[in-house]
Amino acid sequence: MTTLRVIADDTIARTSTQPRINGLTRYAGELTRALIATAPPECDVELIVSRRPTSELAAFESAFPGTTRTTVSRLPHGALASAWANGVRVAAGTGILHAPSLFAPLVRGDQHVARQLVVTVHDTIAWTHPGSLDDAAWARRMAHRAAKHADAIVVPSHAVAAELAEHVNVGERIRVIPGATSAGITLPDDPEVRASWLKLPERFVLASGSMDPRSGIDALVEAAALPEFQDVPVLVVGDDEWRGRRITEAAMLAGLPEGRVRPLGTVSDSDLALLLTRAAAFVAPSYAEGFGLMALEALAFGTPLVHSDAPALVELASGAGYQVARYDAGSRYAERLAAAVGTVLAGDARAEALATLGRDRAKAFSWRDSGARVWQLHAEL
Structure with a gap:
């Protein structure tokens, strides 16, 4: 043996x-x-x-x-x-x-x-x-x-x-x-009740991270204040309550109204499934990644993915997401993120294509x- x-x-x-x-x-x-x-x-x-x-x-x-x-x-x-x-x-x-x-x-x-x-x-x-x-x-x-x-x-x-x-x-x-992805990430038995408890907007963009500069959430907050983002709220998972306050503070400094960028802290697997199912897009703006587990989870749920050109995310998505350059002398990163998210939000055909590509790509893992x-x-x- x-x-x-x-x-x-x-x-x-x-x-x-x-x-x-x-x-x-x-x-x-x-x-x-x-x-x-x-x-x-x-x-x-x-x-x-x-x-x-x-x-x-x-x-x-x-x-x-x-x-x-x-x-x-x-x-x-x-x-x-x-x-x-x-x-x-x-x-x-x-x-x-x-x-x-x-x-x-x-x-x-x-x-x-x-x-x-x-x-x-x-x-x-x-x-x-x-x-x-x-x-x-x-x-x-x-x-x-x-x-x-x-x-x-x-x-x-x-x-x-x-x-x-x-x-x-x-x-x-x-x-x-x-x-x-984990098979344990499944919808709750009472999705409508959970959606109400979480106060989910009718339409929102989802992200994961913190104000750690590596995560790129600071650029996403700045992007949310631009016209291309269409005033769609951003919900952010993956940080504890104390650190989540830094996201709220950054949103206030960007001139965003209360609730436009809302940290949810850590969430259960069933709540994550609910969020991914209902999000209009998942944004992974990271400056550095090793794999991109949350991005893969978004692909598996058919959530249109907007991601940075961090090499690991490019490799993971393999064309199944909307790629955004982190560094470009012609514009700010936040402007490029806002334009990408706006394109996904504005075009049903583009979002549907990304959803289909994402589900297919996730099957490779x-x-x-x-x-x-x-x-x-x-x-x-």
Whole structure:
């Protein structure tokens, strides 16, 4: 029996009561379930997590039926991250290891003990936009350790593969394995009640992000104040209440009336499905992305996508969205965003074409396929 040992800390949201998990947690959880579902004959999956309360472990294990066992480290998450970043060989284990992030035992191995390790790098923000991360130095350090100690490095897009190679000497060990949308994002049982509770406008544009400069939401707020935007409200998901106030403040400074740009904070999966179903367009104005999960979710729901020309988003959409240049000496980014959104809002034929292209494009991504490709990668190693 061959056992794939998955370092599963990232499948557990480390915030208190977030109703919608973040992108990394989503990726790690969905990929782990896919690895369990696509395990070849005579292969099984074991999970490795840092120390946590017994009550939390019970809920964690129930989310991944089909695993052989769960191994719990003696160290909590923070201590384990610090130990591995400093090359301490603790809770490293042997055998075949897969990490859905850089949280991994990237330490010098014992030459007498066989071990195979694959880690995942989701983006290059630690170099391009370090202020967007809580600990960019840790991410850079672990990426360099991965270049030394990992047998392969998984990235979600060819864009990240090219960008990572500019910062870290990874040689030929990069493998591109994208993510996918979750089957759990479905409409609520009472969509009309939820729409009323959320105070959804009859027509609105949806976006995800914060006032972090990398996300491009500042440019979208500025765009919403331009005539081409047709006074259509913008709803923004994906940020907590405190940070969401910064979006409201930016809208006020742009001269927009109250409610024209409204942060919703984190939303449940069912509310997200409702928002995507009813949005006139989804705008992804990011200056930098590793994959673009929310953009893919919009494509899957047939929501017309307007996106920046960040390489990962261009790769993801592959012509199924309305592309907007981030940098152009001839006009401001906000003006180009407003023009693109206005075109989608004004033309039913254009919106319908984007919806059809989006649904077709989203079919190219599957968690089962991603899981099978990870198993194949380990078999090749």
